[in-house]
Amino acid sequence: xxxxxxxxxLIMIPLTIGITFISFAAMSLIPGNFVANLALDPRISPQVxxxxxxxxxxxxxxxxxxxxxxxxxAHLRLGVSLAYRVDVIHLIGPRVLNTVLLALSSMxxxxxLAIPIGVIVAVRQNSILDRTLSFLSFLGMSVPAFxxxxxxxxxxxxxxxxxxxxxxxxxxxxxxxxxxIADRADHLIxxxxxxxxxxxxxxMRLMRSQILEIKNADYVRTARAKGLPESIVLYKHVLxxxxxPFVTMAGYGLADLLGGAALVESVMNLQGLGxxxxxAVMKRDVPLVMGSVLMGTVLLLVGNLLADMALAAVDPRxxxxxxxxx
Amino acid sequence: xxxxxxxxxxxxAICGCxxxxxxxxxxxxxxxxxxxxSDPGTFNPVLITDSASAVAIGDMFESLTxxxxxxxxxxxxxxxSWEFSDxxxxxTFHLRHDVKWSDGAPFTARDVLFTMRVIYDPKIxxxxxxxxxxxxxPIAASAPDDYTVVVRMPRPFAPILSxxxxxxxxxxxxxxxxxxxRFNRTWGIDTPPDRLIxxxxxxxxxxxxxxxxxxxxxxxYWMRDEQGAPLPRLxxxxxxxxxxxxxxxxxxxxxxxxVYHPRPEEVWPLEQAAKRLNITVAKVGxxxxxxxxxFNRNPRHYVHDGVADPRYQWFTDVNFMRALAHAVDKQxxxxxxxxxxxxxxxxxxxxxxxxxxxxxxxDYGYNLELAAQILDRAGYxxxxxxxxxxxxxxPLVFRLTTNTGxxxxxxxxxxxxxxxxxxxxxxxxxxxxxxxxxxxxxxSFDWDCVLIGFTGAIEPNDAxxxxxxxxxxxxxxxxxxxxxxxxxxQIDHLMDEGTMVVDPYKRARYYWQIQQILHDQLPMIETVxxxxxxxxxxxxxxxxxxxxxxxxxxxIEFRAR
Numbered sequence: 001x002x003x004x005x006x007x008x009x010l011i012m013i014p015l016t017i018g019i020t021f022i023s024f025a026a027m028s029l030i031p032g033n034f035v036a037n038l039a040l041d042p043r044i045s046p047q048v049x050x051x052x053x054x055x056x057x058x059x060x061x062x063x064x065x066x067x068x069x070x071x072x073x074a075h076l077r078l079g080v081s082l083a084y085r086v087d088v089i090h091l092i093g094p095r096v097l098n099t100v101l102l103a104l105s106s107m108x109x110x111x112x113l114a115i116p117i118g119v120i121v122a123v124r125q126n127s128i129l130d131r132t133l134s135f136l137s138f139l140g141m142s143v144p145a146f147x148x149x150x151x152x153x154x155x156x157x158x159x160x161x162x163x164x165x166x167x168x169x170x171x172x173x174x175x176x177x178x179x180x181i182a183d184r185a186d187h188l189i190x191x192x193x194x195x196x197x198x199x200x201x202x203x204m205r206l207m208r209s210q211i212l213e214i215k216n217a218d219y220v221r222t223a224r225a226k227g228l229p230e231s232i233v234l235y236k237h238v239l240x241x242x243x244x245p246f247v248t249m250a251g252y253g254l255a256d257l258l259g260g261a262a263l264v265e266s267v268m269n270l271q272g273l274g275x276x277x278x279x280a281v282m283k284r285d286v287p288l289v290m291g292s293v294l295m296g297t298v299l300l301l302v303g304n305l306l307a308d309m310a311l312a313a314v315d316p317r318x319x320x321x322x323x324x325x326x
Numbered sequence: 327x328x329x330x331x332x333x334x335x336x337x338x339a340i341c342g343c344x345x346x347x348x349x350x351x352x353x354x355x356x357x358x359x360x361x362x363x364s365d366p367g368t369f370n371p372v373l374i375t376d377s378a379s380a381v382a383i384g385d386m387f388e389s390l391t392x393x394x395x396x397x398x399x400x401x402x403x404x405x406x407s408w409e410f411s412d413x414x415x416x417x418t419f420h421l422r423h424d425v426k427w428s429d430g431a432p433f434t435a436r437d438v439l440f441t442m443r444v445i446y447d448p449k450i451x452x453x454x455x456x457x458x459x460x461x462x463x464p465i466a467a468s469a470p471d472d473y474t475v476v477v478r479m480p481r482p483f484a485p486i487l488s489x490x491x492x493x494x495x496x497x498x499x500x501x502x503x504x505x506x507x508r509f510n511r512t513w514g515i516d517t518p519p520d521r522l523i524x525x526x527x528x529x530x531x532x533x534x535x536x537x538x539x540x541x542x543x544x545x546x547y548w549m550r551d552e553q554g555a556p557l558p559r560l561x562x563x564x565x566x567x568x569x570x571x572x573x574x575x576x577x578x579x580x581x582x583x584x585v586y587h588p589r590p591e592e593v594w595p596l597e598q599a600a601k602r603l604n605i606t607v608a609k610v611g612x613x614x615x616x617x618x619x620x621f622n623r624n625p626r627h628y629v630h631d632g633v634a635d636p637r638y639q640w641f642t643d644v645n646f647m648r649a650l651a652h653a654v655d656k657q658x659x660x661x662x663x664x665x666x667x668x669x670x671x672x673x674x675x676x677x678x679x680x681x682x683x684x685x686x687x688x689d690y691g692y693n694l695e696l697a698a699q700i701l702d703r704a705g706y707x708x709x710x711x712x713x714x715x716x717x718x719x720x721p722l723v724f725r726l727t728t729n730t731g732x733x734x735x736x737x738x739x740x741x742x743x744x745x746x747x748x749x750x751x752x753x754x755x756x757x758x759x760x761x762x763x764x765x766x767x768x769x770s771f772d773w774d775c776v777l778i779g780f781t782g783a784i785e786p787n788d789a790x791x792x793x794x795x796x797x798x799x800x801x802x803x804x805x806x807x808x809x810x811x812x813x814x815x816q817i818d819h820l821m822d823e824g825t826m827v828v829d830p831y832k833r834a835r836y837y838w839q840i841q842q843i844l845h846d847q848l849p850m851i852e853t854v855x856x857x858x859x860x861x862x863x864x865x866x867x868x869x870x871x872x873x874x875x876x877x878x879x880x881x882i883e884f885r886a887r
Binding site for chain 2: 041086150164
């Protein structure tokens with residue numbers, strides 16, 4: 001297992017360099033740089049713009065700039081944002097926390113809802129309950145998350161039960177630890193629901209078809225033939241095998257959620273990575289963009305690694321030797 | 327079924343952690359909540375290039391003079407008085423004796439001289455320095471004593487009071503970092519708020535990135551009200567950072583903020599809900615900027631190998647431009663894009679600039695028949711149905727652009743394109759992302775017509791880079807070695823003359839004349855100006871918004887209940 005881990009981590013290095021170089025080059029190829037934001041400001045003269053370009057090193061060739069950036073990363077420095085003049089980590093840190101919190105809680109919510117519902121509708125295949133929930137799930141899948149976000153924020157305003165956007169209350173700093181956790185959770189419920197709802201629908205459909213497929217497998221028939229009670233057959237034999245694809249999906253799902261979160265974050269005004277990255281690209285704030293890209297890349301790669309390891313733990317047919325062989 | 331019950335229980339548990347804390351009572355704590363669209367870039371007053379930073383530290387620092395937003399005239403700030411002498415070439419400021427920095431140190435002339443030294447330092451690129459250069463030379467300043475600053479100019483320079491409106495830095499705090507060459511990274515947004523030493527009405531207590539900035543009242547603030555009671559009256563301020571305007575709108579309705587600047591389409595719904603929400607919706611005034619169609623008349627773009635592109639001839643032909651000016655449906659734009667909440671713009675200076683706006687210009691007026699007549703008479707005739715040609719018979723086709731992401735500009739371009747189509751002129755419209763557009767305007771010059779806006783300032787010389795033929799923002803033909811046309815030469819001359827006279831009312835006539843020239847020669851066609859509104863809680867007292875900022879914000883308070 002250690003060999004497997006070491007190999008996977010080593011592979012991550014060239015992968016990360018490749019992804020970041022492509023992003024870096026793309027950022028440099030689009031016309032204009034950060035200083036161009038200021039070019040239409042009558043108070044800023046062209047000489048000042050030139051001085052700023054030199055100060056930020058924007059007048060140097062692409063390879064040199066990338067090499068410098070990489071050198072900084074090797075020393076665990078993400079660089080200094082051009083727009084904010086502070087270390088990028090200072091900007092990304094709190095937002096990564098918000099985004100990951102949102103993604104994880106919506107994922108947890110999705111699973112908590114989708115798996116039991118999927119089991120129920122599979123067990124009662126073709127009942128009215130099955131039909132109703134299937135209809136609702138198709139509805140859920142076809143409504144885009146950002147639209148749901150608008151509805152949710154209107155609902156919050158109309159009902160007054162939930163805060164309207166933001167990730168914490170203005171008086172957060174004055175609260176004690178438990179109130180802080182409660183305050184955070186209070187602000188998370190609606191966005192997590194919005195982001196998770198489409199996922200609930202599709203995961204529940206997947207769960208249903210998985211169980212229907214496995215329900216008729218040979219080993220299930222054997223289990224029944226042994227005289228095991230139906231609940232043990234269902235929870236131990238059917239459910240455990242039905243869960244395998246979910247474990248794999250979790251790794252990719254995290255990346256998906258990070259992407260989907262950007263839209264919901266923007267509509268519900270949750271200060272996450274998505275909006276920061278979008279604004280940084282618009283402003284050509286290269287160090288900030290690269291910091292966010294690096295963060296996303298690492299999250300995705302680590303997520304996949306964890307998913308693979310979890311699969312080995314859950315599925316007896318998969319072990320680290322077979323994973324390495326892939 | 328058990329699984330379903332567990333799921334329901336889980337959801338119920340999550341919902342159960344809702345907190346029932348008392349509603350944050352802004353009036354009881356005398357704390358004003360409003361929202362800003364983005365995080366500040368810096369807390370260092372000299373390094374500011376974005377509006378969010380200016381909002382973030384606006385109440386913490388002050389300058390020698392301030393502008394009365396109602397009269398647009400200068401008022402005493404940190405200087406209690408000033409006078410011109412020596413044929414208007416010397417300006418003497420007498421500073422207040424009773425001003426203290428928030429760490430207790432007194433404010434003195436040393437702080438003013440230090441700030442000027444920083445601004446003039448070539449290693450510190452900043453947006454203040456260009457306004458403080460007179461014919462390319464810096465202003466000399468000296469301090470005969472701790473509370474007097476004497477400014478000497480190489481010639482009379484009327485915009486000097488406006489130039490001297492920079493926020494004063496605390497020399498005793500920042501001189502060390504400056505001497506060590508660390509100024510450009512001093513007072514960034516990672517600075518603990520208690521290390522930001524200010525002297526304004528409010529002091530920062532907390533900055534949570536992407537969430538909020540909180541302030542407390544400066545109990546040592548120098549200003550007093552008529553009864554001699556200390557100001558400001560509010561005990562605190564909070565700026566919530568809310569990038570999405572829809573979210574800002576909803577948060578105002580839910581009571582999270584006390585002040586909101588609605589978009590045109592939100593004004594009517596807010597007025598309808600005013601009673602229920604207990605708010606006032608008030609008209610603030612006319613936008614101070616200008617939004618116009620500019621036409622490229624840059625020979626560097628149109629003339630290649632001695633052959634001029636026909637568009638160069640059209641856009642420099644004043645008859646062609648006059649016809650186009652009659653084809654701008656300003657009322658249509660006002661009704662459609664601004665829900666009626668705008669006025670036609672005639673001059674490049676907003677009517678809110680009370681002294682310098684020329685009220686005598688006559689709007690061209692939307693009249694397609696007249697436009698067609700002018701074109702016919704000037705030789706631009708229909709060459710086939712629906713297509714008009716120039717005197718040489720070449721069809722009239724040009725490109726139109728603006729920056730993406732502003733729906734109003736999209737709609738205005740669509741209206742303009744449609745009306746020109748009726749005249750037989752084909753317009754190819756393609757919006758560009760802002761930075762790409764900027765590169766086209768100031769580097770490649772590859773554009774024909776652009777809908778673009780500039781923000782406005784009270785000091786007319788601030789538009790120097792736009793108005794002078796040598797200016798980089800002289801959009802239609804920037805950075806000319808010498809004026810391309812007689813009227814551009816005349817504008818240059820008037821710009822020089824306008825800076826020689828100190829009295830604003832006597833200065834005004836030079837700028838009125840410049841507005842007349844631009845109106846006649848039409849290098850750009852003005853469109854409309856939005857009428858801005860503000861909505862605020864009825865419990866707020868002394869809230870007097872103007873387009874140039876709040877009038878006496880120190881008096882604002884929540885009514886005691």
